Amino acid sequence: MHNARKVKPTGIELVDRLVAVNRVTKVNKGGRTFSFSAIVVVG
Template sequence: MSNTNIKKVRTSDLELKDRLVSIQRVTKVTKGGRTFSFSAIVVVGNENGVVGYGLGKASEVTSAIAKGVEDAKKNLVKIPVINGTIPHKQEFRYDGSLVMIRPAAPGTGIIAGGAMRAVLESVGVKNV
């Protein structure tokens, strides 16, 4: 797929809301014992067509989430949303995963779970 149509957005004067997608405890085993740290995946968006994601890693949960939000604000893109849904069908395959999003009739809502639900709600697809 070509990434030529991706429009980057700057964070100036945007009211962004963040959603925590996942948090994982990571263990590093050394000769001296185990060292625990956390990684957090965060999605931010203004619910009006702008969305971004970020990954933060730190030794505390709150620090990992804060780093994820800062990283997500650096990766904002503009997504077209027309009448509360996307304008056309998109499919993307990566390894064993298939992500397929389609426009929906009014009143259908979001039929997705986990990370895709967080991304679609952050971009402004209506859950009505």
């Protein structure tokens, strides 16, 4: 991406919204393993 513009991060005000959270439980020999995945919209 050699044509990309540089933007100052302090000049941008972004709003984020949490769309969905998914919790997954996997049962192993030593106990349960929890993992999460999230969908977030930023703009």
